Amino acid sequence: MAAPFTFLKSAACIFCLSIFLFPAAGFAGVVDETIAGDTKLAQGKIREAEKHYAAALQMDPENWRVMRSLAEVKLQLKKYDETKKLVDRILAMEVTTRNIVVVTIDGDPEPFEAEIVDESVITPDSGRNNMRNYVDGEAKKSARHYRLFNLKTGKMLLVPHAAATIKYQGVPSGVYAYVQELHAKVENKLIAAAGSSGQVAMMKLDGGCFKMGSANGTASEMPVHEVCLQPFQMDKFEVSQRFFQAAMGHNPSRFKGADRPVEMVTWHEADEYCKKSDKRLPTEAEWEYAARGKTNTKYYWGNAFDASQANFCDSKCGLNIRTENLSDGFANTSPVGSFPANPFGLHDMAGNVHEWVADWFEERYYRNSPKDNPRGPDRSNPTDRRGGGNAKVLRGGAWETDASSQRSAARKGFQTDYRIEGIGFRCAL
Numbered sequence: 001m002a003a004p005f006t007f008l009k010s011a012a013c014i015f016c017l018s019i020f021l022f023p024a025a026g027f028a029g030v031v032d033e034t035i036a037g038d039t040k041l042a043q044g045k046i047r048e049a050e051k052h053y054a055a056a057l058q059m060d061p062e063n064w065r066v067m068r069s070l071a072e073v074k075l076q077l078k079k080y081d082e083t084k085k086l087v088d089r090i091l092a093m094e095v096t097t098r099n100i101v102v103v104t105i106d107g108d109p110e111p112f113e114a115e116i117v118d119e120s121v122i123t124p125d126s127g128r129n130n131m132r133n134y135v136d137g138e139a140k141k142s143a144r145h146y147r148l149f150n151l152k153t154g155k156m157l158l159v160p161h162a163a164a165t166i167k168y169q170g171v172p173s174g175v176y177a178y179v180q181e182l183h184a185k186v187e188n189k190l191i192a193a194a195g196s197s198g199q200v201a202m203m204k205l206d207g208g209c210f211k212m213g214s215a216n217g218t219a220s221e222m223p224v225h226e227v228c229l230q231p232f233q234m235d236k237f238e239v240s241q242r243f244f245q246a247a248m249g250h251n252p253s254r255f256k257g258a259d260r261p262v263e264m265v266t267w268h269e270a271d272e273y274c275k276k277s278d279k280r281l282p283t284e285a286e287w288e289y290a291a292r293g294k295t296n297t298k299y300y301w302g303n304a305f306d307a308s309q310a311n312f313c314d315s316k317c318g319l320n321i322r323t324e325n326l327s328d329g330f331a332n333t334s335p336v337g338s339f340p341a342n343p344f345g346l347h348d349m350a351g352n353v354h355e356w357v358a359d360w361f362e363e364r365y366y367r368n369s370p371k372d373n374p375r376g377p378d379r380s381n382p383t384d385r386r387g388g389g390n391a392k393v394l395r396g397g398a399w400e401t402d403a404s405s406q407r408s409a410a411r412k413g414f415q416t417d418y419r420i421e422g423i424g425f426r427c428a429l
Contacts, residue, residue: 030060031161087183096170104165118147187256194258196246201236214409235426237336254421259335261353261424267392267416270356270425281358282428293343300342305403310351350406353424354394361391361413398422
């Protein structure tokens, strides 16, 4: 037994020797426990399935296949915290396009990369087929095998579970997408359980006059003009998912978390939420006044961009507009209030998510905007769509936009019924 043997030469020998060398332990136990869990799950015996999957994961703690199955049963058992830990671990893994594993066959010191085609093949009881490496049925055993495609040799193999150890090399993209759906389901449950206890903090703003717009920005930000506002209140934070879900009964966000900002919201949903809260969306002028905090600089912290002040498309962002040499600590949205407040005590007035405001968007509106308490273009005529179409104003920049978009004067229009993962809101009163 000291001499190594090659599976390609004699799969049958592997099968026979494995009975004596690996009767009930090793990696075969992982597969057997997983398959036993699958069987119990199919029979509706959820708690028994959980025990089998847990035993398999204890043997192979980094096995996404087992984690995924265990997460599924824990979700059914309403063990939401445990489910979240499992799916978070899978989502932290590398994503691959194929189900690639590194295979080590007992007795062969050279591991090889392969793609798993089938993880639970039962070989025929007798005879051979046209695959050279099929095992004869002489042993009359229902031994399970992997069907593997050897990436180096280009050959298909059948390997008994008991004779091989496999290590997954990342999570296939299809599985990753499915686990993201599991993540969304469990996060919604956890957010619902967290509830919305307490009142949403608001900041009282005295109002007054300020210079709105920018002489160095886009055409829609010009000209700089004086605006005077009455006192009002503004939410201290962007509306979080815990409050939105409690009020609206659903949560459209892509990046789930009770304390993360709600995103993927339409303007109509934002407007409805504020009304349900006995508030309203801020006007665009109120928003910029609140964002500036009585500053006249490009950003409310100064004229130079500072990655520690806002959540923007940094080196972790993943989009082609990312700033490679700066990091804000988040790949996408961050919990509300993760960054320093502006001079008025308001958080995330730059970055994290864009914020809907009440005004219709019009490219040249600043040229004839009234000085006192402007409320945007008059769209009482439904056919009047000058300069902006059916779009409302977005403010504040987002995790998926560049540094320039975080400027206090930056503005853009967006269709009221579209959803993207970088749009949220806050309310005014």
